[in-house]
């Protein structure tokens with residue numbers, strides 16, 4: 001049965017700074033993700049705090065939000081069969097040190113903070129995150 005999904009992907013400041021935007025988009029396209037919406041923006045610290053609100057109790061929250069708002073990012077809506085899980089597999093483990101060969105974070109990630117990409121972790125969060133960037 002078909003299960004076409006959309007997920008929210010972010011190319012983070014470390015990757016945009018290193019001009020990896022096109023290379024990373026090509027990886028998604030080669031894995032049959034359609035980029036159905038995209039924009040390049042820079043978030044304010046407050047907007048980053050709202051985006052990562054699920055992590056607000058974590059010790060790394062403040063650094064995380066400062067980092068996400070530190071430079072331009074590329075936000076994309078990716079569409080594919082089972083896009084949420086497929087994107088998480090393609091990104092690899094949160095910490096690039098633990099990411100498997102062939103994953104985006106293994107190839108480009110610098111550290112657990114500068115891990116080059118973000119992807120929604122569930123259907124529910126994908127909807128929330130897509131609305132956050134693309135509603136209206």
Ligand code: CMP
Nearest residue numbers: 055060064094112113114115117118119
């Ligand atoms: P991301 O998938 O964007 O979701 C939250 C981010 O927090 C995560 O990627 C990491 O870049 C960052 N982060 C920093 N420290 C940690 C940690 N100890 N555990 C999980 N995520 C962390």
